[in-house]
Amino acid sequence: MSTESDPExxxxxxxxxxxxxxxxxxxxxxxxxxxxxxAAAPYIHAFRGKTFVVGFGGEVAAGPLAQSLAYDCNxxxxxxxxxxxxxxxxxxxxxxLARRGVEARFHNGLRITDPAAMECVKMAMAVTxxxxxxxxxxxxxxxxxxxxxxxxTGGNFITARPVGVVDGVDHQFTGAVRKVIxxxxxxxxxxxxxxxxxxxxxxxxxxxxxxCMEEVAEAVAVAVKAEKLIYLCDAPxxxxxxxxxxxxxxxxxxQQHLDAGEGLTEDLHWYLPCAIRAVRRGVAxxxxxxxxKDGALLLEFFTPAGVGTVVSRDPLFRVREASGDDVGALVxxxxxxxxxxxxxxxxxxxxxxEVDRFSVVEYDNMLVGCAALYPFSEDxxxxxxxxxxxxxxxxxxxxxxxxxxxxxxxxxERMDRLFxxxxxxxxxxxxxxxxxxxxxxxxxxxxxxYNLQRRSKVFVKTL
Numbered sequence: 145m146s147t148e149s150d151p152e153x154x155x156x157x158x159x160x161x162x163x164x165x166x167x168x169x170x171x172x173x174x175x176x177x178x179x180x181x182x183a184a185a186p187y188i189h190a191f192r193g194k195t196f197v198v199g200f201g202g203e204v205a206a207g208p209l210a211q212s213l214a215y216d217c218n219x220x221x222x223x224x225x226x227x228x229x230x231x232x233x234x235x236x237x238x239x240x241l242a243r244r245g246v247e248a249r250f251h252n253g254l255r256i257t258d259p260a261a262m263e264c265v266k267m268a269m270a271v272t273x274x275x276x277x278x279x280x281x282x283x284x285x286x287x288x289x290x291x292x293x294x295x296x297t298g299g300n301f302i303t304a305r306p307v308g309v310v311d312g313v314d315h316q317f318t319g320a321v322r323k324v325i326x327x328x329x330x331x332x333x334x335x336x337x338x339x340x341x342x343x344x345x346x347x348x349x350x351x352x353x354x355x356c357m358e359e360v361a362e363a364v365a366v367a368v369k370a371e372k373l374i375y376l377c378d379a380p381x382x383x384x385x386x387x388x389x390x391x392x393x394x395x396x397x398x399q400q401h402l403d404a405g406e407g408l409t410e411d412l413h414w415y416l417p418c419a420i421r422a423v424r425r426g427v428a429x430x431x432x433x434x435x436x437k438d439g440a441l442l443l444e445f446f447t448p449a450g451v452g453t454v455v456s457r458d459p460l461f462r463v464r465e466a467s468g469d470d471v472g473a474l475v476x477x478x479x480x481x482x483x484x485x486x487x488x489x490x491x492x493x494x495x496x497x498e499v500d501r502f503s504v505v506e507y508d509n510m511l512v513g514c515a516a517l518y519p520f521s522e523d524x525x526x527x528x529x530x531x532x533x534x535x536x537x538x539x540x541x542x543x544x545x546x547x548x549x550x551x552x553x554x555x556x557e558r559m560d561r562l563f564x565x566x567x568x569x570x571x572x573x574x575x576x577x578x579x580x581x582x583x584x585x586x587x588x589x590x591x592x593x594y595n596l597q598r599r600s601k602v603f604v605k606t607l
Contacts, residue, residue, distance in 0.1 A: 184446040186510065191445065192224035194371035195333060199361030201232040201411070204376050204435045205272050213376075214279035215288040216441045217338065222292055226333040228364055230341045231276050232357030236268035237261075251310065253414070257317040257354040265317075265354045266344070273298075273342045280338065297337045301325045302360060304345025304353035319345050319353025321360060324367035333368075362418040366425045373422050374444075375415040376435035381453030382416070383407030391540065392454040395420045419455045430455040448512070449536040461542060463549050466502035466514070471495050473511040474502065478532050486568055487530060488598075502530070503549045505542050512537045515546040517553050520587035526559040527590065547576060555607055562607055563590075565600035578603035 198217070204210060221227050237255075241248045241264045249256040257265060280294050304319035322345070332339050341364060343355040358375065365373035382390045382398065385406060393401070398420050401407060408416065412432065419430035433440040433452030443451040454460060466474065474495055481487040498516070505513035513533040519526040528550050533542045554562050563586065564573060570580070581604050583594045594600075 187446050195226040196372045197228045197365040197370045198374045199230045200376040202235040205276050212438050218292050228339045230361040233268045233272040236272050240264040240268045251313045256315050262317045269342050295337045296340050297332045298340050302345040319355050321363040324363050326367035358415050358418045362422045365422050365427045371428050373427050373430040375432050377411035379409040380434045381432045390453050392460045395423050395457050398455050423457045462506045466499050466504045481532050513542040515550050517550050519557050523587035524560040525587050526554040528564040563604045567600050570601050573603045578605045
């Protein structure tokens with residue numbers, strides 16, 4: 145029964161208190177939400193129909209954010225992303241071993257699965273899988289999963305082989321991936337099912353083997369040609385020597401960190417080698433994100449900077465020359481800096497005429513930085529102009545990459561000097577070899593156009 149203040153079924157709640165002319169007040173949080181949704185649109189378009197493989201340990205499945213992970217997986221599936229989930233159960237296996245009084249044995253970090261341990265593994269894996277399926281099968285009203293029923297499937301997709309004897313130690317029923325039946329997984333994904341894989345594999349002889357979640361996730365991602373492999377781990381991502389998050393690394397750079405043991409937690413020690421192998425074997429990108437961060441998947445995929453570490457075979461950022469198709473993106477990139485006076489305003493028509501003077505940085509098919517070169521051949525000098533990088537990537541070294549590109553272009557055009565006019569970034573140019581001078585050092589044609597009201601500082605670098 146509803147009270148007088150309750151909305152009737154199917155009706156909308158009364159609008160909030162209105163402002164001038166009866167229009168509802170829009171708070172700052174509302175504006176941020178609208179901006180976030182609009183900014184996420186390109187990623188939604190890019191990811192629709194792509195396959196993501198998400199690997200997570202038993203700590204995640206039993207942790208306080210398991211419910212939130214289910215909500216986020218439901219949203220990813222609703223956006224048309226083909227999801228394969230690979231769960232682990234190390235914590236649950238250890239608990240079951242302790243409950244039965246069976247000793248947990250490891251060799252070089254890999255579990256030795258004898259017959260008694262195997263019984264514990266099967267019990268822990270089964271319980272964990274049922275609990276994950278239950279989370280993914282919810283659909284209660286007034287929850288993020290309302291009306292979003294997820295069909296969760298599984299099967300004997302993994303053929304296993306025994307690890308065997310290593311360093312004289314028989315690992316018994318500990319296994320490794322022999323083969324992934326990719327066509328069956330893809331058939332389930334084609335029917336808009338979410339595939340949930342438990343890291344147990346069967347041999348042709350009918351034996352059951354206990355496998356590592358991270359290796360199963362890697363093998364599945366490679367076999368189904370996944371766009372992304374994601375590991376939820378016990379760290380924000382890969383960290384540098386100062387403990388700061390590394391936003392992106394190539395496979396070769398990640399291997400250097402692995403060899404040096406830099407910034408590696410227990411999970412990263414196991415997950416990072418899998419990430420490196422996966423991208424080298426054809427997976428577009430592997431993401432290492434914090435398992436304890438609520439909404440980490442959404443923040444990683446639908447915000448420009450993300451929240452974890454991306455491992456890729458090649459560098460994520462591509463510096464290239466601009467073309468006519470980039471004019472609209474250039475306008476959007478430099479408009480905020482024109483509005484606050486950092487850059488001199490340029491009209492769209494001017495950009496269209498001069499687009500060939502621009503070099504740009506591209507990330508995920510989006511322009512995130514630009515710079516232009518204007519030569520003054522009579523004086524063997526060139527101007528670096530319109531250097532801009534989106535705020536999210538200003539710590540990624542993109543400004544330096546653009547500067548190097550412009551310097552190379554200037555040298556190819558036989559320029560002796562590169563000069564720049566700036567009002568707010570004098571220190572940045574000093575740090576990169578520019579020396580401050582006066583307007584009198586500018587080429588005559590540029591000197592005649594110098595705006596005394598802006599009082600821009602002039603910096604010059606000999607090439």
